[in-house]
Amino acid sequence: MQPQKIKNRGLQVVLAGTGINLALGILYTWSIFKSAIVDSIATGGPGAFTWDAASINDPYAVACLAFAGAMILAGKCQDKFGPQVTCAIGGLLVGAGFIWISQTTNYWAWVVGFGMLAGTGIGFGYSAATPPALKWFSPAKTGLIAGIVVSGFGLASVYIAPLARYLLAEVGLQQSMMYFGIAFAVVVTGLGMLVSNPPADFVADPQQKTVSKAVTAAVIDLKPSQLFTNGKFYTLWLCFFIGSGAGLMVIGSAKGLAKASMGEMAFLVVVIMSIGNAAGRLIAGVVSDKIGRATTLCIVLVFQACMMFAAIPILGSDGSSPILVALLVTAMVFNYGTNLSLFPSFAKDYWGMKNFGMNYGLLFSAWGIGAFVLVRVSEMLKVKTGSMESSFIVAGVLLLVGAMMSMSLRPKKVAVPAKESVFVEEEELVLQKVQD
Numbered sequence: 001m002q003p004q005k006i007k008n009r010g011l012q013v014v015l016a017g018t019g020i021n022l023a024l025g026i027l028y029t030w031s032i033f034k035s036a037i038v039d040s041i042a043t044g045g046p047g048a049f050t051w052d053a054a055s056i057n058d059p060y061a062v063a064c065l066a067f068a069g070a071m072i073l074a075g076k077c078q079d080k081f082g083p084q085v086t087c088a089i090g091g092l093l094v095g096a097g098f099i100w101i102s103q104t105t106n107y108w109a110w111v112v113g114f115g116m117l118a119g120t121g122i123g124f125g126y127s128a129a130t131p132p133a134l135k136w137f138s139p140a141k142t143g144l145i146a147g148i149v150v151s152g153f154g155l156a157s158v159y160i161a162p163l164a165r166y167l168l169a170e171v172g173l174q175q176s177m178m179y180f181g182i183a184f185a186v187v188v189t190g191l192g193m194l195v196s197n198p199p200a201d202f203v204a205d206p207q208q209k210t211v212s213k214a215v216t217a218a219v220i221d222l223k224p225s226q227l228f229t230n231g232k233f234y235t236l237w238l239c240f241f242i243g244s245g246a247g248l249m250v251i252g253s254a255k256g257l258a259k260a261s262m263g264e265m266a267f268l269v270v271v272i273m274s275i276g277n278a279a280g281r282l283i284a285g286v287v288s289d290k291i292g293r294a295t296t297l298c299i300v301l302v303f304q305a306c307m308m309f310a311a312i313p314i315l316g317s318d319g320s321s322p323i324l325v326a327l328l329v330t331a332m333v334f335n336y337g338t339n340l341s342l343f344p345s346f347a348k349d350y351w352g353m354k355n356f357g358m359n360y361g362l363l364f365s366a367w368g369i370g371a372f373v374l375v376r377v378s379e380m381l382k383v384k385t386g387s388m389e390s391s392f393i394v395a396g397v398l399l400l401v402g403a404m405m406s407m408s409l410r411p412k413k414v415a416v417p418a419k420e421s422v423f424v425e426e427e428e429l430v431l432q433k434v435q436d
Helices: 003-043 058-081 083-101 107-135 139-192 210-217 224-229 231-291 293-315 322-351 356-385 389-409
Strands: 413-415 423-425
Touching (some): 003 058, 058 083, 058 356, 107 139, 107 322, 107 356, 224 356, 231 356, 293 389
Antiparallel strands (some): 413 423
């Protein structure tokens, strides 16, 4: 394949993957649908929602768990059948889920439709977007490419939020769900046709230096079952659990936290958060290519911990500056976004691309469990104490623990044979089985 064709094909896959994530990011706009359901319950009348107030977030919570769980199955599907089939399954499941809930206000139907079907579909689509894009580019660009593709998921709220508000005002919640279901089924399956893996003998950068070829060859493709005997997997899983859980805790409470100082303008925080979320994914990917994944992760976790502790006086005061509040929340969500580009890059670096889909799916389970556990703990502490102060303290301490753990991922430097007078990362020189 000619170099220009390779470049164009790789760019096509990256743009298609980003577009898929821009559609699937509708998960982050649940708060808008939630508000419509709350209004319907309050208004009452024929065809209104009659859910218990404590159960309103259940479809979203189930969707997050289904998303994380589906990543494992979707990863296996991606590895075996390719990204196009995986994307098609994802798009059809999301479409089916939204079309189903457009026909009913039943609580269990929404739990299954939005939670199980749409959540699983999002997992399948998301799983198929990043791996093919990484395969078209050299290891030196892993962080950059992962950051670009996953930034689409973070940016989705920038256009979906105002679009959802418009549709809700014009046609109501049920009809809006119908439109979203049809649109996303078409977009995800259509763009999925443009996503493909390179040929088996494909070399991303045939001009790379001899030492780089040796390094690339030394990366061992681990099977999913081998991850459970790999110490790095557990360290990465716990760091992902802490980083994502702390970030989602803020995302879920951001509008309420900002309302005290920003009043009715608090909705702008949601849009600003989307930009910060996407920026974190892209910038962390680029930086990690330059200074290393482990160093970047450590810096991010420490910075996020500092933001958590800073939130105690800033968000706990009624007189806080709206600009300061917006900057603080954006910084927190920026740090959350970094997780979504760093960890797929870690998975590729440590365990290779052959089984990347399922390997990253297993690692991604930390995202779903972290969201469920830490967000739940945060709500329990808030009810018990009447404020978010305890939640921020717990999250801050956990983030510092995660930062210390991440330092164990930093590679030791080992000398290459004399004729190659350079230093490379230790794990990249291991030619026998990985032992941790």
